[in-house]
Amino acid sequence: MTRMHCQVIYSTERTPWNPKDWRPFVIVSCAISLDGKLASACGETRLSSFDDKVEVHKLRSLVDAILVGINTILHDNPHLTVSEKYYKSDRHPMRVVLDSTCKIPLDAEVITRHPEVKTIIATSKRASHEKINKLRELGVDVVVFGENEVDLKQLLMYLRKKYDVKVLMVEGGGLVIGSFFKMALVDYLRVSVSPVLFGDNAISMVRGTVFCSVEDSPKLKLEAVELCGSNIVLNFSVIYNSLVS
Numbered sequence: 001m002t003r004m005h006c007q008v009i010y011s012t013e014r015t016p017w018n019p020k021d022w023r024p025f026v027i028v029s030c031a032i033s034l035d036g037k038l039a040s041a042c043g044e045t046r047l048s049s050f051d052d053k054v055e056v057h058k059l060r061s062l063v064d065a066i067l068v069g070i071n072t073i074l075h076d077n078p079h080l081t082v083s084e085k086y087y088k089s090d091r092h093p094m095r096v097v098l099d100s101t102c103k104i105p106l107d108a109e110v111i112t113r114h115p116e117v118k119t120i121i122a123t124s125k126r127a128s129h130e131k132i133n134k135l136r137e138l139g140v141d142v143v144v145f146g147e148n149e150v151d152l153k154q155l156l157m158y159l160r161k162k163y164d165v166k167v168l169m170v171e172g173g174g175l176v177i178g179s180f181f182k183m184a185l186v187d188y189l190r191v192s193v194s195p196v197l198f199g200d201n202a203i204s205m206v207r208g209t210v211f212c213s214v215e216d217s218p219k220l221k222l223e224a225v226e227l228c229g230s231n232i233v234l235n236f237s238v239i240y241n242s243l244v245s
């Protein structure tokens with residue numbers, strides 16, 4: 001019998017992962033300290049328990065694409081595929097990186113590991129043609145959306161239309177998560193809370209945007225609570241006024 005890695009403590013009816021016509025269903029998934037940080041001031045990011053990682057890699061195997069920001073690539077050098085260490089699957093999602101100036105190193109794991117899995121670098125008009133061409137020679141799909149930073153709506157439209165991405169998982173970091181919330185583009189939030197405190201000068205889960213009041217905050221509806229090893233995982237659906245998203 002396979003061991004259950006997470007124990008469901010509370011659950012209501014789960015939101016189905018239905019994409020919109022023009023964009024994928026967007027899930028934000030991240031691990032935070034008890035005080036809401038993705039990484040400590042010293043760069044510590046080991047916030048997931050083994051059981052939580054199993055769930056995250058299982059989730060990766062179910063979605064069509066995973067997206068992160070360039071700072072996460074530079075800091076952690078993740079490969080963003082499903083790791084056998086946690087979950088065995090032949091299905092790997094496509095990988096998407098937001099990188100306005102194409103500063104991603106050519107030997108980044110997201111490019112070199114599992115070259116059979118598509119990687120998309122979403123950049124802006126600030127990127128040099130030379131670097132764009134170098135990345136394309138390596139088989140990377142480089143797309144230019146936006147003047148200064150990546151235009152998320154154009155990118156999501158592209159992913160839906162060109163690659164039929166129905167479910168996209170945004171794994172961070174804070175600036176990227178902040179941008180998706182600011183643009184009202186998040187449908188579901190999975191936060192794994194680790195029982196540690198990081199204190200000041202750490203990387204917050206939502207950066208680059210301010211929600212001044214309870215009314216201004218995206219409305220989150222708790223759908224499930226799970227215990228994954230030492231982590232408590234909170235699952236929320238995100239409710240927006242239908243006019244904005």
Ligand SMILES: NC(=O)c1ccc[n+]([C@@H]2O[C@H](COP(=O)([O-])OP(=O)(O)OC[C@H]3O[C@@H](n4cnc5c(N)ncnc54)[C@H](OP(=O)(O)O)[C@@H]3O)[C@@H](O)[C@H]2O)c1
Pocket residue numbers: 029030031032037038039043045047068069070071072073075076098099100101149150151152171172173174175176177179203207
């Ligand atoms: N605990 C976790 O689950 C978890 C998950 C992921 C990351 N992390 C940690 O988070 C930290 C990195 O987070 P971060 O907030 O510094 O950076 P980030 O969100 O990883 O990357 C942000 C960068 O992406 C680029 N970008 C391009 N278009 C963008 C857009 N529309 N919106 C937002 N960003 C855009 C910008 O750089 P350019 O202008 O140069 O393009 C921006 O500075 C690392 O320490 C990493 O280890 C933790």
